[in-house]
Amino acid sequence: MLTFSKIVITGLALCQIGQGAQTDNNQDCHGEPGCTTSEPYLDSTLPPFRRADDLLGRMTWEEKVGQLGGIRRAFGTSNGKPVFNRTAYETTRSTQNGQIGYGPQANWAEDLLPLMNELREEQINSSRLHIPYIIVADSINGLWVSGGTVFPGSISMASSWNLPLFEEVIQASRDENAAVGINWVLSPEVDIIKDPRNGRNGEMYGEDSYLVGEFGTRYIKTMQEKDDRGYVKIAATIKHFVFGLGSGGVNRASMFGGLNHILNDLAPPYRKAIQEAQPLSLMVSYSTVDGVPMSVNKHILQDVLRNILGYKGLLMSDANAIPQLFTEAKVARSHQDAAIKALSAGLEHELNPAGTGSFTTLRCLGKDKRIVDLVDHAVRAFLEIKFATGIFDLPLPTTQHLTETVRKAKHLELNRNITRESIVMLQNQDGFLPLSKRKVSPTGKVAVIGQYADFINSGNYAPPAPYDRRYGRSFLDSFKVAFGKDNVLHANGTSTVLPNYAEDAKEKDQAAIADAVDKAKRAGLAVVFLGSGFGNFGPEYFNNERTDNEGWAHADLGFPGAQQQLLDAVLDTGVPTVLVMAAGQTFVLNRSTSRCKAIFHSWLAGEYTGDALVEILLGETNPSGKLTVTFPEANGAFPVAYDFLPSDDVGGFGTATLYDWHWPQLTRKAKLAFGFGLSYTTFSMSDVNVYLSDGGAEQKVSVSVKVTNDGDVAGKEVVQVYFRPKYSIIERPVMKLIRFAKVDLAAGESKYVQLDDIPVEELGFYVDGNWTVEEGDYSFWVGSSSREEDLQVTELSL
Ligand SMILES: *[C@@H]1O[C@H](CO)[C@@H](O)[C@H](O)[C@H]1NC(C)=O
Ligand SMILES: *[C@@H]1O[C@H](CO)[C@@H](O)[C@H](O)[C@H]1NC(C)=O
Ligand SMILES: *[C@@H]1O[C@H](CO)[C@@H](O)[C@H](O)[C@H]1NC(C)=O
Ligand SMILES: *[C@@H]1O[C@H](CO)[C@@H](O)[C@H](O)[C@H]1NC(C)=O
Ligand SMILES: *[C@@H]1O[C@H](CO)[C@@H](O)[C@H](O)[C@H]1NC(C)=O
Ligand SMILES: *[C@@H]1O[C@H](CO)[C@@H](O)[C@H](O)[C@H]1NC(C)=O
Numbered sequence: 001m002l003t004f005s006k007i008v009i010t011g012l013a014l015c016q017i018g019q020g021a022q023t024d025n026n027q028d029c030h031g032e033p034g035c036t037t038s039e040p041y042l043d044s045t046l047p048p049f050r051r052a053d054d055l056l057g058r059m060t061w062e063e064k065v066g067q068l069g070g071i072r073r074a075f076g077t078s079n080g081k082p083v084f085n086r087t088a089y090e091t092t093r094s095t096q097n098g099q100i101g102y103g104p105q106a107n108w109a110e111d112l113l114p115l116m117n118e119l120r121e122e123q124i125n126s127s128r129l130h131i132p133y134i135i136v137a138d139s140i141n142g143l144w145v146s147g148g149t150v151f152p153g154s155i156s157m158a159s160s161w162n163l164p165l166f167e168e169v170i171q172a173s174r175d176e177n178a179a180v181g182i183n184w185v186l187s188p189e190v191d192i193i194k195d196p197r198n199g200r201n202g203e204m205y206g207e208d209s210y211l212v213g214e215f216g217t218r219y220i221k222t223m224q225e226k227d228d229r230g231y232v233k234i235a236a237t238i239k240h241f242v243f244g245l246g247s248g249g250v251n252r253a254s255m256f257g258g259l260n261h262i263l264n265d266l267a268p269p270y271r272k273a274i275q276e277a278q279p280l281s282l283m284v285s286y287s288t289v290d291g292v293p294m295s296v297n298k299h300i301l302q303d304v305l306r307n308i309l310g311y312k313g314l315l316m317s318d319a320n321a322i323p324q325l326f327t328e329a330k331v332a333r334s335h336q337d338a339a340i341k342a343l344s345a346g347l348e349h350e351l352n353p354a355g356t357g358s359f360t361t362l363r364c365l366g367k368d369k370r371i372v373d374l375v376d377h378a379v380r381a382f383l384e385i386k387f388a389t390g391i392f393d394l395p396l397p398t399t400q401h402l403t404e405t406v407r408k409a410k411h412l413e414l415n416r417n418i419t420r421e422s423i424v425m426l427q428n429q430d431g432f433l434p435l436s437k438r439k440v441s442p443t444g445k446v447a448v449i450g451q452y453a454d455f456i457n458s459g460n461y462a463p464p465a466p467y468d469r470r471y472g473r474s475f476l477d478s479f480k481v482a483f484g485k486d487n488v489l490h491a492n493g494t495s496t497v498l499p500n501y502a503e504d505a506k507e508k509d510q511a512a513i514a515d516a517v518d519k520a521k522r523a524g525l526a527v528v529f530l531g532s533g534f535g536n537f538g539p540e541y542f543n544n545e546r547t548d549n550e551g552w553a554h555a556d557l558g559f560p561g562a563q564q565q566l567l568d569a570v571l572d573t574g575v576p577t578v579l580v581m582a583a584g585q586t587f588v589l590n591r592s593t594s595r596c597k598a599i600f601h602s603w604l605a606g607e608y609t610g611d612a613l614v615e616i617l618l619g620e621t622n623p624s625g626k627l628t629v630t631f632p633e634a635n636g637a638f639p640v641a642y643d644f645l646p647s648d649d650v651g652g653f654g655t656a657t658l659y660d661w662h663w664p665q666l667t668r669k670a671k672l673a674f675g676f677g678l679s680y681t682t683f684s685m686s687d688v689n690v691y692l693s694d695g696g697a698e699q700k701v702s703v704s705v706k707v708t709n710d711g712d713v714a715g716k717e718v719v720q721v722y723f724r725p726k727y728s729i730i731e732r733p734v735m736k737l738i739r740f741a742k743v744d745l746a747a748g749e750s751k752y753v754q755l756d757d758i759p760v761e762e763l764g765f766y767v768d769g770n771w772t773v774e775e776g777d778y779s780f781w782v783g784s785s786s787r788e789e790d791l792q793v794t795e796l797s798l
Pocket of ligand 5: 558564565568590591592593
């Protein structure tokens with residue numbers, strides 16, 4: 001969601017066309033358990049759709065249109081304290097009052113809650129039918145605002161491949177969100193990483209639709225768990241439907257692809273989530289698909305999403321997406337035209353960061369029967385979420401409960417645990433690591449190098465200011481704690497990490513690079529931190545000093561600025577060097593970089609990422625993260641992901657040549673491929689058994705394997721199962737992940753791992769909208785990554 005660019009609509013007529021019953025004569029029953037009343041919408045014993053229906057019948061036209069939008073930012077911020085502008089608030093509230101959001105991430109939950117409670121109470125008191133707001137917020141690293149546990153980003157948590165642990169983390173995040181009154185989150189983002197240039201990749205889980213579906217579905221199930229009174233704790237928003245390879249890797253750019261591509265490559269996480277978790281809300285993407293912006297794409301929203309995929313929840317817009325139909329895409333002639341077209345396509349709620357948005361213009365159309373029916377439908381869908389989450393019935397959250405819930409010891413411990421499994425070790429030459437704590441280097445000192453060393457790079461949806469220590473330790477801080485302040489020699493090495501790095505600035509960096517080289521030589525061990533990105537949506541977000549996060553795609557996949565020069569200079573000294581990447585993206589790691597003794601990706605940090613890295617360097621924690629996204633081999637070689645189509649694997653004429661770039665990953669050499677990650681121990685897999693079993697009416701494929709820890713330290717391995725039908729009616733990827741499981745093994749231990757049975761039905765795909773399962777020969781691969789050398793194949797006839 002983009003939060004900048006103000007929309008200003010001038011001369012908006014606030015049409016007052018009365019409609020609907022306007023009596024409100026029952027004040028007695030405000031959701032006390034079991035309370036029944038003559039007004040069914042206040043009767044907490046009735047199901048949400050009944051209550052929504054009843055309330056709808058009592059609402060005026062303006063009240064209905066008001067529910068179609070909300071007040072995205074109730075507060076501003078000044079020096080980390082909330083600022084409230086009554087005039088701005090009332091202006092928005094008069095026409096948009098369905099939801100409300102907290103605003104800037106720099107404000108703290110403890111300051112915000114009492115202020116928000118007052119606004120909520122005031123709204124309930126003053127609105128004729130006592131319709132409460134629902135608080136909506138993004139939730140990637142936990143709480144959107146400050147004061148909660150700061151978990152690592154989505155790409156980091158997915159790199160753990162640990163679904164049960166992830167579920168516990170989302171429980172913690174959910175409870176912290178609920179404690180500040182948030183009943184609706186704008187997550188999970190189940191978009192699939194296919195283009196390394198997209199700056200939002202760190203918000204996503206990975207490049208494989210099955211893995212993304214697993215994480216996304218668990219997220220929704222956990223958020224939407226019911227409390228003991230039957231209320232949904234927090235409504236989740238699955239997003240962004242539908243988003244594929246944006247033109248040029250740009251997030252909001254158009255995408256191409258027909259129905260089979262949408263349903264088979266992009267929609268699997270939606271299909272799974274809809275079948276297993278029923279997300280209450282879905283955000284429509286910014287993408288233009290086949291010439292039609294998604295916010296007006298009736299075909300994809302109705303025929304595909306609703307009819308084929310069976311989605312039943314609310315359809316909401318992305319921030320500003322409806323105004324953009326008029327201001328950017330030019331498929332509408334006015335804001336009102338945009339509103340009518342979006343509403344007609346099926347959009348039911350508008351998210352707009354500022355100004356009046358577009359749906360407010362519907363106020364002038366209260367006599368148009370078609371519009372009235374569509375608005376009724378939309379408002380009913382939205383009210384159902386409000387009733388389902390209990391906000392008409394439950395008391396407002398208290399400060400005491402907030403204090404008891406956020407940053408609970410258990411949440412912090414879960415955070416440490418998932419962070420330890422989120423860091424991926426990509427190289428460890430000749431077992432260089434772990435370091436000995438008694439003598440980390442010949443001098444006992446370590447040079448900590450790079451701007452990203454003293455920086456908390458959590459992505460733009462996390463509250464931390466990158467230099468604010470209240471949000472955790474930087475890598476440098478953690479090094480000082482572990483090795484002693486005097487043993488850590490710090491050098492920034494570059495003055496800046498900007499992409500458009502002027503030659504004269506590079507010249508200026510020669511002194512900084514020389515300083516880094518000097519410290520590396522003095523210490524005898526260098527740890528270099530390189531990355532991309534820059535903080536949250538605070539003011540620094542807009543100064544162009546960034547290469548990553550929402551709104552910032554990158555054409556060059558190397559390290560921005562003079563960072564590669566810095567690394568090369570350190571490596572040229574011959575001093576043993578460990579590279580740690582800190583970013584929501586992958587980079588091209590060239591031959592120079594491969595001289596590093598060890599390489600890690602730490603992705604988007606949580607508050608304990610520095611500590612976890614130090615534990616790993618010292619061998620106190622054995623790394624167990626695995627890539628959920630393949631590293632690019634070159635700036636221009638696509639496709640990058642492991643699950644390309646077989647016919648993509650061709651060169652020029654007849655046999656592939658090195659000069660044909662459309663040869664996946666330049667001769668399929670990607671060693672840092674999906675599913676790959678190193679450990680301090682080695683594992684082997686034997687007794688692989690893939691067989692057909694009859695699960696009653698349904699045929700199933702069962703997979704078991706013996707996993708052995710062959711080394712002398714405990715560790716965790718991820719068993720991965722891939723498959724492909726030998727022949728299929730439409731072209732299918734060279735292989736697809738279908739199951740995975742993480743196992744914990746003591747040194748020398750073996751375990752038999754039985755993966756969940758795979759119903760044969762699950763091996764299907766869509767052909768022109770119809771689910772199809774191929775009969776015939778299949779290959780199943782079992783192993784520790786998607787790389788050929790890590791897999792064992794079994795052929796099976798189904
Ligand atoms: C409050 O909001 C109003 C309306 O948007 C604006 O004109 C005014 O300048 C704001 N006041 C302050 C103190 O920012
Ligand atoms: C809302 O109404 C209740 C009951 O009449 C009253 O106690 C409370 O002070 C009011 N709150 C606000 C913020 O208006
Ligand atoms: C964190 O991991 C440790 C080691 O596996 C485990 O003993 C502990 O119970 C975990 N903590 C939580 C809160 O799950
Ligand atoms: C590194 O850069 C930061 C931010 O520009 C600056 O505050 C700090 O003093 C620099 N540290 C060193 C050792 O040069
Ligand atoms: C690695 O990349 C950097 C920056 O693009 C370049 O200066 C350097 O020459 C490259 N080294 C090798 C060995 O490719
Ligand atoms: C899909 O199934 C429907 C109903 O079963 C059928 O009418 C239609 O022809 C099928 N489409 C294709 C492309 O097979």
